[in-house]
Amino acid sequence: MDEADSRSPAPDPGATAPLLGRNLNVDAEEQLATRAAWLYFVAGLTQAQIGKKLGLNRTRVNRLLAQARDHGLVQIHITGRLASCVEIEERLKQAYGLADATVVPTPPDQELVPQVIATAAAASLSARLKDGMSVGVGWGRTLRLSIQSVPRRQLNRLSVVSLLGGLTRGSAMNPHETASHLADLVGAQCYYVAAPALTDTQSTRDLLIAQPMLREIFERGAKVDLAFLSVGELTPHCTMTRVGLVSRAEVDDLRKAGAVGDICAHWIDSEGRLVDHPLNSRVVALSPERLRDIPCVMIASGGRAKAQVLRGVLKGRMCDVLVTDEQTAKAILAMDSK
Incomplete structure (x- = not known):
């Protein structure tokens, strides 16, 4: 509204009478609100200027x-490029009771999905790290890339706990390497699970878990302030098969049992329940049930193949903060809208 409007002559009452007869008169309060809104959102005036x-x-x-x-x-x-991502973040938070969500645009090349998620996850993790905290760490490509992007800084009395056993052969994705790298970046004390992530039998697993040293580590893991995890899909070429923890035949058996992927090396279904399969009784890792007691569980993962297992983790209330990509987020929401 410009200054000329305030100097315009008053309208002829006779000219407005026909309009009033057609119920086109405008409520005075509505008219005032409209004027204020135009001056604020279109003209760019401050509230003080509008008041004057x-x-x-x-x-x-x-x-x-x-x-x-x-x-x-x-x-x-x-209309910004990230507008749709922001909207999806809010839908995820409302649908699954999340404390926070970060959704990044999906790159054209699916191979780049872990990297773009990792960059966002590193920023989210760094913002939450404080003096005196204890942080539990999982494993996987996305977590490894995330920690590479965490800026180095010195924090006091911070501890990092690996939440699962290690691999029996060298790998950049070894849980021990992931935990130690984060600890080095922030000057933290690091605690490892000195056992393989998967044992040959359940009795071996039970024997290891009963050892005082491992029992102490898992007690620490269950009491961390923040857990930083990823999830794995269930495909013939998934990370578990590539590092030799699961065979192709076991992938087929897991599918028949209803598994859609893993979290902390435990196989779950699309509702977040542990599937009935022998592999779950041989895992040396913090159980998904205990994740629900951790104040903040941050999961960074994405890609088409991860949608089902992420949906299971969200349905199972094992996640408080999610970092994923737009296409994966849309796929998760679509599963529950059907």
Whole structure:
């Protein structure tokens, strides 16, 4: 509204009478709210400037702007490249009771999905690290890439705990390497699970877990302030098969048992329940059930093949903060909308 409007002559009452007869008169309060909204959102005036122009105090202007939004007089459309991601973040938080979610645009090349998620996850993790914290760490390509992007800084009295056993052969994705790298970056004390991630039999696993040293590590793991994890898909070429923990035949058996992927080396179904399979009784890792007692569980993972297992983790209430890509997030939400 420009200055000429305030100097315009008053309308002829006779000319407005026919309009009033057709119920086209505008409520005075609505008209005032519309004027305030136009001056604020279109003209770019401050609330103080609007108050001076309309002869109102700032409290009144603030109420008029709120009224304009509530009554639909103002509709805001965000057109930035990340607008759709922000909307999906809110839908994920509402649908699964998340404390926070970060959704990044999916790159055209699926091979780049872990890297873009890792960059966002590193920023989210770094923002949460504080003096005196204890952090539990999982394993996987995305976590390894994430920690490579965590800036080096010195934190006091921080500890890092590996939440699962190690691999029996060298690998950059070894849980021990992931935990030690994070500990080195922030000057933390690191605790390892001195056992393989998967034993040959359940009795071997039970014997190892009963050892005081391992029992102490898992007690530490269950009491961490924050757990930083990823999930694995269930395919013939998944990480578990590539590092030799699971055979192709076991992949088929897991599928028949209803598994869609793993978290902390435990196989779960699409509802987040542990599947009935011998592999789950041979895992040397913190169980998914105990994740629910950790104050903040952050999961960084994405890609088409991860949608089902991520949905299972979310349905099972094992995640508080999710970092994923847009296509994966949409796929998760679509599963529950059917």
